[in-house]
Structures are given as structure tokens and as C-alpha cells.
Amino acid sequence: MSIKIYNTLTRQKETFVPLEEGKVKMYVCGPTVYNYIHIGNARPAIVFDTVRRYFEYRGYEVVYVLNFTDVDDKLIKAANELEEEVPDIADRFIEAYKEDVGAFGVKEAVYHPRVTENMDEIISFIKSLISKGYAYETEGDVYFRTRQFDNYGKLSHQSVDELRSGSRIEVGEKKEDPLDFTLWKEAKEGEISWNSPWGNGRPGWHIECSTMAKKYLGDTIDIHAGGQDLTFPHHENEIAQSEAHNETDFARYWMHNGYINIENEKMSKSLGNFVLAYELIKQHDPQMIRFFMLSVQYRHPINFSAELLESAKNGFERIRNAYENVKHRQETCMNLTDDKEEWLQEIERMNQTFIKEMDDDFNTANAISVLFDIAKSANLYLQKEQTDSEVLQGYADLLKNLTHVLGLEIETAQELPDEEVDTKIKEREQARKDRNFQKADQIRDELKEKGIVLEDTSQGTRWKRG
RNA sequence: GGCGGCAUAGCCAAGUGGCAAGGCAGAGGACUGCAACUCCUUUAUCACCGGUUCGAAUCCGGUUGCCGCCUCCA
Known part of the structure; x- marks a missing residue:
């Protein structure tokens, strides 16, 4: 059996074949750290953490890279408004990010590169693009010559001409072509900046990911992931930069998660319906939030409402109850049943079903339905007057292991009663x-x-x- | 204008050719001193119209409705 992944590049599910046997090189676009994260940011963190955990469960070593964009226009704006320095803001919100996603059970990445710590690599990447004729400098800015890259549009399945005709892209006076995008941006007076061959400035948004992916994972990586909205232009531009530079495929599988809506409306600042993760965590069990997010296939949109959270809470409680029921019964169980092999087989069958569902493009919705099957099966077993310790242990282990694969903690903190x-x-x-x-x-x-x-x-x- | 997605029970959500998973909520019942937990029973003309097929939620064509991207955005 093998894992299948829906690849945005080909718009179909493909069997996952790693570049190196037993190893997955995975790059996930991380947050721009100018504010606390909202639940929309939490979704990719949770979804791709689950992907990572599942690969690990299936025996792969996962080199998981998640970057922090710690300098850009939004950070500079925030710095001006808060009258703070950009690095201080970045540090603060990186910590906040780690705390928030940590509450959701997201594991630390193997590498957490930051833009400001990779400036030399970024600059030399740009220099190389210029020397290859894929980029040009104009008055302190550097742009990527989009039309120079033949495969531009292969991820978002747009042709250059379609993009141009429908585009609302401003024709920058400094650009040769409206489709060209920024690699290096000249600093304005007083802005944080780095010295470069083109004067003081900072990197454009897309170049960081190309550079850091190459630095930490190599020219070609297995999986590149992020929110659906990053497909264009961000990921498209990354492909152009990286493939122009490295002269080989950038990423073999592209994964994109769907959006979150609030009460059936798009989450947006103008509607004022932003839900910040840390505020949500104050009111709800973050594990339950994770359970809720995973109850929908990751590519589909999720609606968010108090009613749906209540439903998820009750469902998750059912699974936790089953586990507690088993644990409680273990204290008084015997070794008397003669049908224990049948039950053990049932347990193994459900384990296999779980794997089959997750193998199919990480279908966590179906995987969770298997958890419900296990809960039901365990509860039925517990109705027997006599139970076998091995079977009980089988149920306990299965529930614990599989919830762990999904990043869910089934054991509630049970300090002893005073x-x-x-x-x-x-x-x-x-x-x-x-x-x-x-x-x-x-x-x-x-x-x-x-x-x-x-x-x-x-x-x-x-x-x-x- | 271009590219794409979605439409399945009161709600959420799987299912991509063979009698429509699962959860939440509701109703009835069992267990219980009462609860809780748990178990059993119970609810679907799969948006609409055509077509292909022995057979369609599933494939093809069309219609309607909703949504996303094409611009910073998870």
C-alpha cells in the first residue's frame, strides 16, 4: 500500500514516491509574523502537521521546514503603528505563533528558518537570477522577468496571456512588464534594510521561500504546501524563481488546504469576523478545535460556528469516553474470554482501515469515522461481563496510537482528586x-x-x- | 473575461459505476435508585434536466444556485 496525494500541479491524486527512500522533504509556507494568528492560519498548521505525523507513522523520516517571514511591508507598517522595531515585533509574534499552534498539538518543525537570518543566501540567489537573464535591476529594485520563464502558470494552470488580460496588476513604472514581480525592494528612508549590490533594501515576498527551501532541503523537494490562496501568485512565483535558478523541478507534490468561513461568511477584516487563535483557546479545548478541523477533508472549505464547535465537542467527547471506559475496566479485568482472537482481529482490521483512509490523500474525515467505529466496538466489548486484558489493552493502544497520529491527545489531564x-x-x-x-x-x-x-x-x- | 471548486438527512460530513459510511441533534426503548457513560431502534426521490450504461450521488452534456483565485491574504 502506498500514500496518495492530490497534487495541485497535475490536479489529480498521485502515488507518493519520495526522492530518497524513507525520507520526505517537506516545506510549508509559514506565517508573516506581524500579528497573532487567526484560525485561518491555524488550519494549514494543523493539517500539514497531521500529514507529517502520518508520514512518520508510516515509517518515513520527515524533514519538515516551516519558515517565518520576519520582514516585509506588513511588519514595517506594524512597527510604525506600534512604534516598535521590526525584529522585536517578529520575535514576539513568533513566540505567540509557537504557543498557539503548540496548544493545537502541532509539533515543532525540524527547521524554522527566518528571512532575516538568510539574507546572504537570498542576495546571492538574486544575483544568480540576474546573471542568468531571469532578473533585472532598475533604480534599486530587482524584478523577475516572468515571460522569460517558459513554464510560468503551470501550477495555477493559467497562461501568461490570460493572466495579463484579466489582471488588475498595476503597471509599475520600473517594471518591463506588468507580470514581473519583485525580488528586491529598495528601502525607503528610515526603513529596516540590508546592504546589497543594488543598494539598501529588503527581499520581495517570494524569494525567501525559494532560497530557504533550497538551503534546507535541496534543489528539488518532495512536498511544498500552504493555503489555497498561495497557489497564485506566491507558489507560482516560487516555481519560476527556483526552476530558473536550479534548472530542475522545484517540488514534486503541491498541497493546498481550503479556507475557513465564519458563520458562512468569508473571514475578513472588513466584516470584523476574525477569530484569533489565542482567544479561541481561552474558551475552547484546543484539542477539540483540532478534532473539528480534521473532521473535514483538508482541501474542502470549513465553516466555523458555535453550533458546529458544540457538535465537535460532543463527538470528541465520545471518543475520549470510550478510551476512559476501557482504561477504567482494565482495573478489574480478567483473562477469561475464549473469543479473544476474534476481538483482536477486529482491532487489527480497524487499524488497517484507518491506514487505508489516511493513505488516500490524508482523508482525516474518514479516519475519524474509524475512531468512532473503534469507540463503538470497544463499548460493545465492555458490555461483556468478563473481559480479557489483552483485548482491553488492544483497544486502549489503538485509540491512543491513532489519535496520536492525528495529533490528538486522548488522555485528559487527570490529576488525582484531593x-x-x-x-x-x-x-x-x-x-x-x-x-x-x-x-x-x-x-x-x-x-x-x-x-x-x-x-x-x-x-x-x-x-x-x- | 480566464482558471477552478462546491451542491448528499434538521445540522456537519464521507462516498468518484453495483442495495447512500460516520458524527451531532431529535424521538422511542434497554441499563441505572436517579443521573452520567453505554447499548438497541429510528429519519435521504444524493440541486434540476437530458444522455451513456444491465446498473449513475458517482461518467458525459446542459441548467440553476453558492463560493474561491486571477491583487496583500492560510
């Missing part, structure tokens, strides 16, 4: 034995106010954080 709570539970159990239900209910209500929910099972009372 002595007072412990005593209350014992007290209540005695009351129930004495059939003093009024007292029992009173204790249960009391604990509920403290956020502790009690559940009576045939194997005794257990509790959890509500």
Missing part, C-alpha cells in the same frame, strides 16, 4: 449502600459544582473533570 474529594466519594458510596440516595445525590451535586462529574458503573464509581 483527599477531600476522595473522602466525599467514599462517603457517597456508603450512602448508596445504605440506600440513602438523598445524601448521595447531595454529595454528587456538591462535587459537580467543583467541576467533578461522577459516574456509577458496575465496577464502582469513577469521576472525571466536567
